Amino acid sequence: MLRWSRVPVLRRVEPFVVAILSAVLVAALLPAGGAVATGFSWGTTIGVGVLFLLYGARMAPAEAVAGLRNWRLQGSVAATTYLLFPLLGTGLALVVGHVLDDGLVAGLLFLCALPSTVQSCVVFTAVAHGNVPGAVVSATVSNLAGIGLTPVLAALLLGSTGAGPDAGAIGRIVLQLLVPFLLGLLLGRWIGGWVRAHKGRLTLLDRGVIVAVVYAAFSRGVRQGVWSEVTPAEVLVVLGCAALLLAVALTFAWWVPRWWGASRADRVTTAFCGSTKSLATGLPMATVLFPPHVVGLVVLPVILYHPLQTTVCSFLAGRLGRQR
Template sequence: MTAAARFPALKDPMIAVLVIATALALVLPAAGEARATATTVSNAGIFVLFLVNGMRIRRSEIARGLANWRYFAPLMLFVFGAMTLVGLGFAKLAAPVLPPLVAVGFVYLGCLPSTVQSATSYTSLAEGNVGLAVVGAALVNIAGVFVSAPLFALVGGGAAGDIGSDALVRIGVILVLPFAIGQAVQDRFIDTLAAHKATAAWLDRAVIGIAVYVAFSGAVEQGLATMFAPADWIVLVALVLAMLALALGSAWGLGGAIGLPRADRIAFLFAGSQKSVATGAPLAAILFGAHAAGFVIAPLLLYHLAQLVLAAPLALRLARGSG
């Protein structure tokens, strides 16, 4: 059996986008005027992405999800509360051996919302409650637009530099404003977007790829290659895998503790444990300077890759009734 057959996530185009963007930054980083241009293009792309996100998430789905507090409230507390505390714990473990900005990247990772597309896909593969997964992950992502940056500024921002009012204004203009506009005009465009899902998916990937490229270009210029010894990479990967394992175990355990039916518990598992590079990379491009963003998102990129690779066999195991 091939690796792609064992791990279907390896065929996900997002993996190729992240690898290409990172490799391009290592070989041909944007510097000087080129970086300023790349940053402008990245910010414009992020604005368009969140405008489209506002158009395609139905207001009726938001209302329906908010009505299911037995599922939604614990999910919110887990994603933004428990996972933030987990991120803080792993940052303390990483601090003695990894560069400070990489260590604080674990806090940033913990503050992020879950990913909608893969959480929904793997809930479906595991025969969980797909409708609940869609609405729950979407609502968490909407909340993340408003919650993740202030939460990180509160619990970990000082370690990554001063996150002041200017950064929060940029977030409001580039993330919150277009999302609100999209919600306001969605009735005119939502059917068109639904008919062009593939195009919208590639918009996601392109914007994320540009944001990752700009972030890692800054990290390369700051000496990323010389700051990491091989042993450091081993430590980073081990910590990311341990954090993912703890997230999966805790989400599954909490879903059982609050008495969710098995199908809802599966939805909670994937919506609670997975983290969104679709929000994390663009947000980092706005929140941090070029010297910091690439270091801060390093744990996020590895976590995202690991969750994609491990989620498929886990979902298949759950579908067979194991776990």
């Protein structure tokens, strides 16, 4: 269902973005503590496991195999997501590392290690008349690879920041994310059809869990006094870095595929699948990968990147769709 994509995001504020920003505001005014914080911790842990189980169950293996045959398209998306972004993030960290808190630098690097979005990049591709099946496969493969690649890249990129993943992060990833995902793959034969048929309703569950993760992470930061250390200037620097990352990634993913004679449809797919970063995967994964005292800072760049990519890519998708 692509109905919401017919109305450019610039004409309205995406409800999901409003919900996330509201969660941040509520956490700042009424941070969860005591039994409530414990309840949120258990609830979000279980919710994240359910999300990854559903991600596994809704995969269609036959479609994935067919899409993988376009290896140049998939390679271009993977190179943008897992090579270009980490290189850009490393360079940015060297430039802004002396003016940002270690947690914010870690957040920028973590952002660069994330997989692409799933739903939105496919929607943008459809609006711009790109290769939609290729986008579905690219997004699926990117997120599947991200379960293993993101923690490894994060550990490599963040080793010197002092805010990297702790020693038990990989074990928690396996237990809380990979095991449910594999279980979903196994159960997909029986429940996959039902999950795909109710995708719209289950999206509310996805987003509800993510909003809860944001509230819990920011509440923890408020209680620990983390946000008193972040200045408006630092937030602006992070936002500027996010804008630069998006601009370079879109430019690279649009023009470089011309070197191997990619069609317009494949270039559209590469641009949107390669430049977007998954909030749905990033926020739950951050709570698993990072120590509790830095999670609030780490997720800030991811949260800022999401509305930026949604607005810019919505505008570009609409423009490309009209140009065809």
